[in-house]
Amino acid sequence: MSISDNLLKIKESIPEHVALVAVSKTMPASVVHEAYEAGHRLFGENKVQELSAKHPRLPSDIQWHFIGHLQTNKVKYIAPFVHMIESVDSLKLLIEINRQAAKSGRIINCLLQFHIAEEESKFGLNRKEAALMLGDPAMSELNSINIAGVMGMATFTDDMEHVRQEFRNLRNIFDWLKSTYFSDHAAFREISMGMSGDYPVAIEEGATIVRIGSLIFGERQYH
Ligand SMILES: *Cc1c(COP(=O)(O)O)cnc(C)c1O
Numbered sequence: 001m002s003i004s005d006n007l008l009k010i011k012e013s014i015p016e017h018v019a020l021v022a023v024s025k026t027m028p029a030s031v032v033h034e035a036y037e038a039g040h041r042l043f044g045e046n047k048v049q050e051l052s053a054k055h056p057r058l059p060s061d062i063q064w065h066f067i068g069h070l071q072t073n074k075v076k077y078i079a080p081f082v083h084m085i086e087s088v089d090s091l092k093l094l095i096e097i098n099r100q101a102a103k104s105g106r107i108i109n110c111l112l113q114f115h116i117a118e119e120e121s122k123f124g125l126n127r128k129e130a131a132l133m134l135g136d137p138a139m140s141e142l143n144s145i146n147i148a149g150v151m152g153m154a155t156f157t158d159d160m161e162h163v164r165q166e167f168r169n170l171r172n173i174f175d176w177l178k179s180t181y182f183s184d185h186a187a188f189r190e191i192s193m194g195m196s197g198d199y200p201v202a203i204e205e206g207a208t209i210v211r212i213g214s215l216i217f218g219e220r221q222y223h
Pocket of ligand 1: 023025046067068153194195196197211212213214215
């Protein structure tokens with residue numbers, strides 16, 4: 001199966017209102033270009049250095065989503081071009097994204113990442129942290145960001161019932177934030193959840209963005 005066959009097959013299996021982020025981490029620019037040639041424009045990367053290196057080598061109409069843990073001091077490298085940062089997990093980070101976006105004369109779309117998995121290692125906010133962050137007076141001054149929704153990663157397990165409960169939890173968090181903080185903000189509408197192994201369940205539970213790597217590009221090789 002070629003990359004374009006894989007993309008076609010996945011696109012046939014997801015509803016039209018769900019966006020597909022092709023996660024191209026570890027893949028060389030030439031491989032990303034193959035997906036681009038097949039008509040795909042939305043890609044995801046999880047490392048600043050890798051994204052900064054790939055971005056200038058690829059067409060400028062690609063929309064890049066940053067999906068990895070982001071350190072405040074690295075925001076400046078991606079702020080001039082990144083379309084969405086899906087992994088916002090602190091007010092400090094949000095303030096820096098706003099600052100760098102303003103410098104570039106841009107508005108950067110952001111998702112709030114929530115910790116929904118059992119694994120300790122996965123980053124993200126809990127409800128209490130999110131409430132503190134969104135209730136902070138500093139929020140009202142952030143005019144160069146658009147908070148567009150939430151993102152989460154489920155536990156890495158074959159137990160799809162367990163994964164479904166975690167996705168349902170993220171959906172509930174989204175509904176709570178929407179009604180409490182974003183009821184008059186139409187752009188707050190995205191739920192990014194689901195990867196190669198669990199995206200059909202994520203869509204059943206309300207995902208509007210799925211992030212898929214290995215099903216499109218094949219298994220990743222780490223050196
Ligand atoms: C790598 C990654 C994905 C894609 O994983 P696959 O299992 O290859 O589909 C999705 N989201 C995040 C945050 C990732 O780091």
